[in-house]
Amino acid sequence: MRLLIMTIILFAGMIFAQSSVEKFTPQLNAVIDNSNPSEELMVWVFFIDKGNEIQNYFQKPSTVVSEKSLKRRAKVLSEDKLISTADLPVYQNYIDQIQSLGFQTKQKTKWFNGVSGWATKSELAQFASLPFVKQLDIVYRFKKDNFDEESQNDIPEEPNQNLSKPEGTNSLNYGQSFTQLNQITVPQVHDLGYTGTGVTICMMDAGFDRWTTHQVFNTMNVIATWDFVNGDPDVEDGADMGEGSHGCATLSLIGGFFEGQLIGPAFGADFILAKTENTDSETPVEEDNWLAAMEWADSIGVDVTSTSLGYIDFDPPYQSYTWMDMDGNTCRITNSADYAVSLGIFVVNSAGNEGYNASHNTLGAPADGDSVIAAGAVTSSGNRSSFSSVGPTVDGRIKPDLMAMGSNNYHACNWNNTCYGNGGGTSYSCPLIAGAAALLLQADPNLTPMQLAAIMKNTASLSTNPNNLMGWGIINTYAALQQIITTEGETVHSPQEYYLLQNYPNPFNPSTKIRFAVPEKSDVKIYLHDILGSEIAVILDEEVSPGVKEVELNGNNLASGVYLVRMVANNYQQTIKISLLK
Numbered sequence: 001m002r003l004l005i006m007t008i009i010l011f012a013g014m015i016f017a018q019s020s021v022e023k024f025t026p027q028l029n030a031v032i033d034n035s036n037p038s039e040e041l042m043v044w045v046f047f048i049d050k051g052n053e054i055q056n057y058f059q060k061p062s063t064v065v066s067e068k069s070l071k072r073r074a075k076v077l078s079e080d081k082l083i084s085t086a087d088l089p090v091y092q093n094y095i096d097q098i099q100s101l102g103f104q105t106k107q108k109t110k111w112f113n114g115v116s117g118w119a120t121k122s123e124l125a126q127f128a129s130l131p132f133v134k135q136l137d138i139v140y141r142f143k144k145d146n147f148d149e150e151s152q153n154d155i156p157e158e159p160n161q162n163l164s165k166p167e168g169t170n171s172l173n174y175g176q177s178f179t180q181l182n183q184i185t186v187p188q189v190h191d192l193g194y195t196g197t198g199v200t201i202c203m204m205d206a207g208f209d210r211w212t213t214h215q216v217f218n219t220m221n222v223i224a225t226w227d228f229v230n231g232d233p234d235v236e237d238g239a240d241m242g243e244g245s246h247g248c249a250t251l252s253l254i255g256g257f258f259e260g261q262l263i264g265p266a267f268g269a270d271f272i273l274a275k276t277e278n279t280d281s282e283t284p285v286e287e288d289n290w291l292a293a294m295e296w297a298d299s300i301g302v303d304v305t306s307t308s309l310g311y312i313d314f315d316p317p318y319q320s321y322t323w324m325d326m327d328g329n330t331c332r333i334t335n336s337a338d339y340a341v342s343l344g345i346f347v348v349n350s351a352g353n354e355g356y357n358a359s360h361n362t363l364g365a366p367a368d369g370d371s372v373i374a375a376g377a378v379t380s381s382g383n384r385s386s387f388s389s390v391g392p393t394v395d396g397r398i399k400p401d402l403m404a405m406g407s408n409n410y411h412a413c414n415w416n417n418t419c420y421g422n423g424g425g426t427s428y429s430c431p432l433i434a435g436a437a438a439l440l441l442q443a444d445p446n447l448t449p450m451q452l453a454a455i456m457k458n459t460a461s462l463s464t465n466p467n468n469l470m471g472w473g474i475i476n477t478y479a480a481l482q483q484i485i486t487t488e489g490e491t492v493h494s495p496q497e498y499y500l501l502q503n504y505p506n507p508f509n510p511s512t513k514i515r516f517a518v519p520e521k522s523d524v525k526i527y528l529h530d531i532l533g534s535e536i537a538v539i540l541d542e543e544v545s546p547g548v549k550e551v552e553l554n555g556n557n558l559a560s561g562v563y564l565v566r567m568v569a570n571n572y573q574q575t576i577k578i579s580l581l582k
Contacts, residue, residue: 023128025137037122042106042139042286044332045098046114048132051091057083064088068200068301072344075448086111086339094132101126107228107288110295111339112332116288140287140321140332176420177262179380180253180405184432185478186265188504189439191576194481195268196438198445201254202297203431204290204307206277207244208235208251209414216256216412216420220271224300227275228289235275244275245414249423250308252412254431261420262410265435265477268442269304272297277309287333287365294340303441304346306434307366308427323360327394331365334372341371346441346449348373348434350426351400352389356469362389363399373437373453374399375430376470377406382461384470388426391468400471401453402460404432436477444484455480478504482515485548498522498572503553503565507579511554514539514565520546522569528553529564539565555580 024032028043057064061083065073073082090108095115099105106117116139119127127133170187181187200223207227211217225235237244257267274293278286290307297305321331328334337347347366351374354362367374367389377385385407391399406429413419437452447455457463459480462473501515518524526540536558540551553565560582566575 023133023135024124025135028124028136028138031138032121032124038120040118040120041124042116042118043124044109044112044114044116044135044137044139044288045103045127045133046112046135046137047091047094048134049091050085050088050113051093054085054088057088065299066301069298069343072301072303074344075446076342076344086113090115091132097130098127098133103127106286107292109288109291109336111291111336116286137332172263173259174263175259175261176410177264180409180432181263181265183378183380183382183405184265184436184475185504186432186436186439188478188501188506189436189481190263192481192499192501194439194442196255196266196435196442197268199266199303199438199441200270200272200301201266201434201438202272202274202293202300202302202305203247203251203254204274204276204293204305205244205247205250205309207237207275208247208273209237209244210248210412210417211236211251211273214248214252214412214414214417214419216252216258216262219257219267220251220255221269222271222273225273225275226293226296228293229275229278235273246308246427247273247275248414249411250306250427250431253409253428254306254435256412262412265432266438269435269438272300272302287331287336290333291336294336294345298340298343298345302345304434304438305340305348306431307347307349308425308430309350321365323357323362324394326361326363326365326368328368328370328397329395331368334366334369337366338369338371341369341449344449346373346434346437346452347371348375348430348437350374350430351376353387353425353427354389355387356390361391361393361399361468363391363393364389367399368393370397371449371453373401373433373456374471375406375426375433376400376403377424377426377429378403378470378474379407380405382474385424385426387424388429388469391471398466398468398471400426402433402456402472403470403474404429404436433475436475436480439477440480440484443481447484455483459483482548485517498567498569498574500526500565500567500574500576501548503576503578507581508555509580509582510556511552512578513550513552515548515550516567517548518544518546518569524549524567524569526551527566527568529566531562531564533564536563553578555582 064083064087070082102123104118105115108115171191225233227235253264255264255267256262276289276293325331341347349367349372351367352364366372377388379385393399406426407424408422409428413421456475457472459476460473466472497519499517503512503514524544527535528537528539529535558580560580563578564575565578
């Protein structure tokens with residue numbers, strides 16, 4: 001009798017073990033062994049469905065995501081498919097059942113229909129035996145890339161070339177942030193009135209110190225905050241886990257505003273702040289925090305996300321992603337980022353600070369995503385920063401995608417409410433690219449993420465010859481704006497009013513281009529004046545058709561200095577300042 005009982009137990013154990021093996025991913029199986037069955041692991045538990053009562057959600061989509069999210073999704077999805085089963089809440093009854101067996105829930109994911117949390121090795125087999133459990137996997141705990149230390153270590157760096165803006169050439173005083181913005185032609189776009197108004201940006205970082213008190217954030221409109229590490233709305237240091245100096249810097253780079261000191265590209269945007277990284281631990285970043293933050297931001301109605309974190313590997317004994325996993329399909333965080341893009345979100349992520357390796361890529365997830373904009377870094381003179389990570393992805397795609405300044409950037413710091421400093425990393429190029437994208441979305445909110453990416457690539461410095469060191473090159477926000485407005489001289493978006501665009505380049509030598517817009521057939525005159533207002537020349541005097549037009553000014557016969565360009569059309573007049581430097 002005893003032998004029979006033992007046989008039944010062994011047989012049942014074999015079936016049970018087989019079931020567990022089938023539902024465990026290879027990565028989870030790699031860390032499961034017979035030693036210490038009471039050891040806790042952080043795992044994903046994924047379910048087979050969302051329960052039986054889901055029709056009510058489809059009848060009223062706004063109960064799942066906001067109206068703003070639905071409007072954004074309408075750019076990329078048909079009207080009858082604005083939400084899917086992936087948007088519905090995880091079935092609470094399933095969560096309750098695994099919690100009754102000892103599971104400690106940390107985060108939920110609607111998109112992947114599961115929960116993350118802690119469980120012992122012995123409990124995992126019990127979860128696998130449940131019929132509604134589809135799969136179990138390890139939650140990857142990543143080692144943070146050191147984004148603020150590269151320029152202080154062994155990287156030969158050019159002298160600080162952060163210059164204040166030339167007097168009188170732009171409508172705003174950028175202080176020492178002028179260099180990083182002028183390189184990507186943001187001041188010219190600001191001069192036209194684009195500041196990111198109406199665009200919602202989510203920043204995901206390790207907390208955001210002094211976002212309520214630092215002078216650079218005084219005018220920032222923050223519409224939501226959440227700490228996914230500690231589970232509360234406080235995204236500053238507070239008394240819990242995480243340190244927010246890094247987020248203070250990146251937030252100032254994308255949307256800070258204090259004239260004479262620092263101005264970010266998208267200072268007029270609305271911001272969502274998500275604290276996703278725990279800097280207190282040796283394995284500080286879990287992908288489930290980032291995934292939960294992305295789903296949350298989507299539900300609010302985010303348009304652009306900026307993440308200045310790079311996730312490459314994590315400390316032993318946990319299973320690690322490697323460069324071989326940077327194929328756009330393996331890392332769960334990458335799949336999440338690509339899915340967000342499919343919902344109409346423009347996702348920008350730092351490429352990483354691992355530099356160049358002749359034998360393989362040095363990217364960190366989710367920058368390997370085929371729909372994610374991987375942000376690389378250049379110096380103020382436009383050379384690739386030596387720490388900036390490179391491609392290609394394992395499946396052969398060019399990475400990084402776009403470049404901006406990431407060496408000696410001028411940013412806010414968290415020592416006090418008037419503190420500024422310099423730092424480097426793809427951490428700092430990422431918010432500049434994301435902020436520029438917000439300006440372009442303000443110009444045309446109907447652009448899908450892929451359309452916007454194409455425009456930014458087509459107008460970047462290496463657009464005709466991209467490579468795996470600098471992708472499509474340094475972005476040109478002003479040129480991208482012009483491509484949005486016109487294509488091969490034909491108006492795509494007919495201007496609603498008259499305006500005179502800031503000349504480009506500016507300062508110039510010897511020639512510069514001046515663009516202007518007219519909403520209807522008009523007699524247009526454009527004059528050149530000296531700084532005292534005396535007329536020097538008539539640049540244009542003719543009848544023009546509706547659209548955006550361009551004339552060239554040659555300064556060969558002019559002396560260096562500041563000049564005025566004045567446009568007159570019907571009852572409209574506008575004057576801009578231009579600067580000739582010989």
